[in-house]
Amino acid sequence: MKKLITLLFLFSIVNACETDKILISDSEKVNSLAKSFIDNGSQALLLVRLEDKSGKSIYQFSDKNVNLLPNQTIDENTWFRIWSMSKIVTISITMDLVEDGLLSLDEPVSKYIPEFKNLKVALTQDGSSLTGYAEAMGNDKHKTGNPCPLKIVERQSEMTVLQLINHEAGFYYGTTGIKCLDEALVMKDLADSKNSDEFIKKLSELPLIDQPGNKSFYGLNTTVLGIVNERAGGASLSDLVKNRITGPLKIDGLKYNKNKKDELLPVFSGADSIIRLANNGELDIMGKYVPLYDEKNKLFLGGEGMIGTADGYTDFLRMLLNHGELNGHRFLDESSVKEIYSPHTQLDNEYGYNGYNLWVTSKKSRELGHGDEGLWSGGGYEGTHFWIDPKRDFVGVILTQMYKTPNGGQNRDNIIKGEIYKQIFSNEN
Numbered sequence: 001m002k003k004l005i006t007l008l009f010l011f012s013i014v015n016a017c018e019t020d021k022i023l024i025s026d027s028e029k030v031n032s033l034a035k036s037f038i039d040n041g042s043q044a045l046l047l048v049r050l051e052d053k054s055g056k057s058i059y060q061f062s063d064k065n066v067n068l069l070p071n072q073t074i075d076e077n078t079w080f081r082i083w084s085m086s087k088i089v090t091i092s093i094t095m096d097l098v099e100d101g102l103l104s105l106d107e108p109v110s111k112y113i114p115e116f117k118n119l120k121v122a123l124t125q126d127g128s129s130l131t132g133y134a135e136a137m138g139n140d141k142h143k144t145g146n147p148c149p150l151k152i153v154e155r156q157s158e159m160t161v162l163q164l165i166n167h168e169a170g171f172y173y174g175t176t177g178i179k180c181l182d183e184a185l186v187m188k189d190l191a192d193s194k195n196s197d198e199f200i201k202k203l204s205e206l207p208l209i210d211q212p213g214n215k216s217f218y219g220l221n222t223t224v225l226g227i228v229n230e231r232a233g234g235a236s237l238s239d240l241v242k243n244r245i246t247g248p249l250k251i252d253g254l255k256y257n258k259n260k261k262d263e264l265l266p267v268f269s270g271a272d273s274i275i276r277l278a279n280n281g282e283l284d285i286m287g288k289y290v291p292l293y294d295e296k297n298k299l300f301l302g303g304e305g306m307i308g309t310a311d312g313y314t315d316f317l318r319m320l321l322n323h324g325e326l327n328g329h330r331f332l333d334e335s336s337v338k339e340i341y342s343p344h345t346q347l348d349n350e351y352g353y354n355g356y357n358l359w360v361t362s363k364k365s366r367e368l369g370h371g372d373e374g375l376w377s378g379g380g381y382e383g384t385h386f387w388i389d390p391k392r393d394f395v396g397v398i399l400t401q402m403y404k405t406p407n408g409g410q411n412r413d414n415i416i417k418g419e420i421y422k423q424i425f426s427n428e429n
Helices: 002-019 027-039 083-101 160-163 179-188 198-203 221-233 237-246 310-321 335-340 412-428
Strands: 045-050 057-064 120-123 152-154 352-353 359-361 376-379 383-388 396-400
Touching: 027 045, 027 057, 027 412, 083 120, 083 237, 083 310, 083 335, 120 179, 152 412, 160 221, 198 221, 198 396, 221 237, 237 310, 310 383, 310 396, 310 412, 335 412
Parallel strands: none
Antiparallel strands: 045 057, 045 396, 120 152, 352 359, 359 376, 376 383, 383 396
């Protein structure tokens, strides 16, 4: 009996050590690095938060430029515009609808959006794809020259729901660098649409940048996916998030419309190498308008439109880390979560691969001192960033509100994460 008690005691000690691993041993070093981006004038504000699998805060840093933000509090309950960090939420809703038999990834998008049946495709005058000319994410070697005026041709294949998830449907943002294509999108003022029906009507009048399924190209694909979710699920995207994610999982701090008491941070720009308030229309990803966050808003942009707090978004990330479950409620099957982080596109990229709009890092991340292999990560337009570490069971966010970060803020996330993982590796050794 004494031996049994001793063994049980030792097991409890080992188990406690496993759940209370020391990840950051020198928080002041991480604080100093994070603060340097406020001090060098490249960030108006910054918040870094890590949570373990159970929701316990492992580390948090927050700071601000008091001249730019004299009255705002920056902490885990501050509301941020999270932009493309909305995409993984929308994709999670899609996977939930698939599990419920309301949607299939192989179905044509036109089943839910018949307005797209007559979509056309834009090409160069000699019939070449425009993606080679576009200044899209990851396309640093785009062709020079002006392909305008464009040649508009018939679509050769049906667009599928899966192609929306993988950015292979042919939609784009108004930042391709192809003047005639961007100007046409900007003139539509998509984000100023009063609802999703008007949004789709406007978008259906624009050509695709490539034939569906031809090439992965970052753009409005997930925004369209959100509208597919609405029509398949029979509710607005906002209600789908409330009824399927935040309500059952008891997540506060993740939604579309703000309430009267919610305060959003100003939009800052570093386009002139110094931080200033952004001009109207300067955030031109979808034209001169940005998503509306008013409580009466009826347009919910699944690729860009959510707001979240650090505490709320890390709760959502912990659901993925816990393979679809949070606070005693299962939202997604484990197989669906595995599908989200499994390899799908950019399979020949030395820096990692894309799951369902979730970047999974390669060993290059560790070699460069930016983190570790196997992290699930993503980010948003105003400098927001997140990652999930399934090896060590924690999640992290680095949040700001900055469009066009000044030079002093370049590589910010890699520098901060690099120090975090330097300490993690040291403690593991």
